[in-house]
Amino acid sequence: MAAVQTPSLPPRDVRVHENGTGTITGIVVADDAEVRPVRHARVTLGSSEPAIGLTTITGDDGRFTFGGLPAGRFNVSVSKDGWLSIAYGAKRLFRPGTAVPLLAGQTARIVVRLPRGAVITGAVFDSSGQPAVGTTVRAMSYLMINGERRLDANGSSATADDRGVYRIYGLGPGDYVIGASWRPAYFGTGGSELHLTTDLDVRDALSSTSPAPPLPHPIALASTFYPGTTVARQAALVTVRAGEERAGIDFTLQIVPTATVEGTLSWPGGSSPPGALVTLIATDQVAFPGVPFDGYRGTGVQSDGSFTFFDIAPGQYTVFARASETSAARAPQALWASTDILVAGDNVTGLSLVLAPGVTLRGQLRFDSTRLMPPVDLKNVRLTLLPVQTGGATLAPSGATIDAGGRFTMSGVIPGRYTLTASFPGLGVPGGWALRSAIVNGADALDVPFTVAPNAEKADAIVTFTDRMGQLTGALQNAGGAPASEYSLILFPASSSLWLPQSRRIQSVRPSADGAFSFRNLPAGEYYLAAVEDAEPGAWTDPRFLQQLVASSMRLAISEGEQRVQEIRVGR
Known part of the structure; x- marks a missing residue:
């Protein structure tokens, strides 16, 4: 703070919570190399115990300044448009x-350094070298x-202007894949197709004596990755340093042949039920990476x-x-059908799906429970089946009805394969x-699909709620007994069979400034x-990362409802 030469002016906005006598100011x-104050930055203070958000x-x-705070532990984060959001005490971005x-x-009193x-900027063109106006360009x-x-x-993207120029800002330092996707207004409709024509095609079409030539194969401007590939794995990485502006990342959208996919949907009881919907779902290799629903039609x-x-x-x-099949004799019944296809430029016809x-x-x-009463209205309980992706595509079913x-x-x-979870307010x-x-057919679907x-x-x-879940708290110290808040703690199950994505048994926390963790x-x-x-x-x-941690980890057991306190020392 001594390096900051600024007048001692009052903060623009002093937030007072009025439930305590503590203050966090900073x-x-x-x-940057030259440390300067950042004006009009948004500072957020939060805590779960006590529940505070300012x-x-x-x-x-x-x-x-945040005043009137009760005793507790508080997280502070800072953001500003064009800058990178950061949490106080973070060793690196994100x-x-x-x-x-x-x-x-x-x-x-704290100091937050905001990077x-x-x-990354450049231009994107269509196959004829013209600006690809309106193309969405993303940094991934x-x-x-x-x-x-x-x-x-x-969320890092920009739209190409009338020159085809794009500018993506607010990026952290690192390596990026730059990709662009363009969709015409008629995309997905049956009224129009895009065809690649030559000057000869135009002359023949204008000639009154020449027979009408057959239309060329329909095409599309494919999602393209810098420097000019349709395969994300083959893209070149664009590296930027903190605060750097990298220009000249220009590339051209590639052309691919397109096809029509046709089929019929039937139901053994007769014609297909009214309101049936057919969805074409692209694999990760076709859909634009990291963009929800880009591969859904x-x-x-x-x-x-x-x-x-x-x-x-x-x-x-x-x-x-x-x-959905409706009948006067029974409740509506959900129906489904599915098949995998490969599109290679030629039309795919004759598909037959049977519901x-x-x-x-x-x-x-x-x-x-030992002390809590169950919720009065169980309609607030939400049960969710989460599909486990295995390279294909799965849609989650609708919610449950609860009496x-x-x-x-x-x-x-x-x-398919699923995990089952449940929630309700609080x-x-x-x-x-x-x-x-959440026991399904004898196994806990919270842990294993x-x-x-x-x-x-x-x-x-059988879905069971309890008020006796375990807790592990303590303090992390270095060899000299001082708080070791620069570390992160990772808790994971001893059985590698439970090292699964989104596992409730795998948690990571950052100790507070005094080394306390929970x-x-x-x-x-x-x-x-x-x-x-x-x-x-x-x-x-x-799982490979967790396996590397086993040798240097402490093994411990948590019994049902146990509130365990564990002091940990790191270093020599």
Whole structure:
């Protein structure tokens, strides 16, 4: 702070909580060689115990103050347009920060260094060298997502202007894949197709004596990655430093042949039910990486059961149909059909999908408690089946119906692999209810996915909530006994069979400035606890990463409802 030569002006906005006597005050400065205050930055303070969320704006001198705070531990983060958001105490961008411990009547002073965002700019052209006006250009980076290293757009995108020029700002330092996608206004409709023509085609069309030439094969401007490939894995990486502007990243959209996909949908009881919907779902190799629903196309079904998709680029797809059969004699029944296809430029015709009933999942909600009363209205409980992706495409079924006694039914479940979870308002709050287990056909679907077979008639489940989940708290210290807040702690199950993406048994926390840490809502079991100096976000979802931690980890057991306190020392 001594290097900051600014007048001592009051903050623009002093936020007072009025429930305590503590204060957190500080200054936001630019993370540059020349340290300067950052004015009008947004500073957010949050805490779960006590539950507090406050926001303020730095003054012209970069200072901020949160007053009237109760004792507790508070997380502070800073953001500003064109800059990179960062949490106080984070060792690197996009890493967790360090909580600020605060005693009653104490004033804590902190400094947050806010990094400038980098910029990638260039131009994108169509196949004839003209500006590709309106093209969406995205900067994507490889992240660890659900145990796999995948491209993710992170919301970093821009639209090419009338010159084809794009400018993506607010990027963190690192390596990026730059990709562009363009869709005409008629995309997905049957009224128009894009054809590649030459000057000779135009002369023949204008000639009154020449017979009309056949139309060339329909084409599309494919999603293209710099420097000019349609395959994301073959893209060149564009590297930027903090605050750097990287220009000249120009490339041309590639042309690919497109095809029409046609088929019929039928139901053994007769014609296809009204309201049937057919969806064409692209695999990850076809869909634009990290863009939700980019690879999804839907169409209705004609009265004769036929359906058609236009302008389909080469690649692997899943054709998925869904409908509901209604009958006066029974409740509506969900129907489904699915097949995988390969599109290689030629039309795909003659597909035949036959609808079949989905599987029904039935079960019971249970509340195992020593001190809490179950919720009065069980309609607020939400049961969710989460498809486990295995390279194909799966759609999640609709929600469950729950009666007053806790019996539930979820119909129309499509064959595949799933995990089952449940929630309701207030679930997971310290001292409240927590989800203990979801037993499906004898196995806990909170930990291990279960399989719904194509010919299964039903599956049975018991979902149990409890007020006796385990907790692990303590303090992390270095060899000299001082707080070691620069580390992250990773807790993971001793059994490698439970090292699965989105596992509730795998948690990562960053100790607060005084070294205190807490893992909550832990199922009973054997665990490893490891301290790491720097871990890429999501790295703990990778079994190979966890295996590397085993040798340096502490093994411990948590019994049901145990509130365990564990002191840990790192270093020599």
